[in-house]
Amino acid sequence: MRGLTIIYRHWFFPLCIALLINEALVKCVHMVHAVAGQTVILPCYTQAISSAYWRYNDSRTVCDIVKGKVYFDEQHSVYKDKVDYFPEELRKGNFSIKLLDVNSAHQGIYTCNFPNTLIPEITYLIVKEVRPRVQKAVFYSGDTRLHAHIFLLFSGVLLGLYSI
Ligand SMILES: *[C@@H]1O[C@H](CO)[C@@H](O)[C@H](O)[C@H]1NC(C)=O
Ligand SMILES: *[C@@H]1O[C@H](CO)[C@@H](O)[C@H](O)[C@H]1NC(C)=O
Numbered sequence: 001m002r003g004l005t006i007i008y009r010h011w012f013f014p015l016c017i018a019l020l021i022n023e024a025l026v027k028c029v030h031m032v033h034a035v036a037g038q039t040v041i042l043p044c045y046t047q048a049i050s051s052a053y054w055r056y057n058d059s060r061t062v063c064d065i066v067k068g069k070v071y072f073d074e075q076h077s078v079y080k081d082k083v084d085y086f087p088e089e090l091r092k093g094n095f096s097i098k099l100l101d102v103n104s105a106h107q108g109i110y111t112c113n114f115p116n117t118l119i120p121e122i123t124y125l126i127v128k129e130v131r132p133r134v135q136k137a138v139f140y141s142g143d144t145r146l147h148a149h150i151f152l153l154f155s156g157v158l159l160g161l162y163s164i
Pocket of ligand 2: 057107108109
């Protein structure tokens with residue numbers, strides 16, 4: 001899981017400063033980079049709280065964790081069967097979730113909101129789509145043919161040696 005959360009420095013600093021002024025607390029944004037099809041962990045951790053509400057772009061519901069139970073009732077369709085959580089971690093205040101098989105529709109800002117006015121945990125998910133690599137396939141077939149030539153040449157040399 002190393003390298004999953006990276007702080008994106010370009011807008012990390014202004015955002016941290018804004019929160020520092022408003023809440024006298026530094027809260028930073030987690031950056032998660034993924035390639036389409038991968039599974040990512042969206043982190044969220046707090047102490048002495050048993051509920052958290054995961055939202056995408058402040059509008060779509062990802063899931064609701066209420067008193068240690070996870071609810072998907074109001075979940076937006078793009079998250080259907082794609083959200084998993086860590087049951088053992090919930091009671092420790094770890095509301096991190098797993099987003100399976102990500103695609104570009106999942107790219108955006110995720111907030112893990114807490115009841116009362118606690119500052120949410122914010123994660124920016126960036127999903128890179130991969131295009132089929134046509135050129136690489138051509139290169140490989142060329143490569144295989146080259147190997148075949150070398151093999152034939154080598155066999156030819158061996159046959160030549162044996163026939164002496
Ligand atoms: C929360 O749980 C996840 C999954 O087990 C783990 O990777 C992460 O380190 C935990 N976070 C904290 C702050 O314990
Ligand atoms: C969510 O927010 C991101 C970043 O602002 C934006 O690129 C994306 O289009 C938004 N997605 C939706 C569905 O509104």
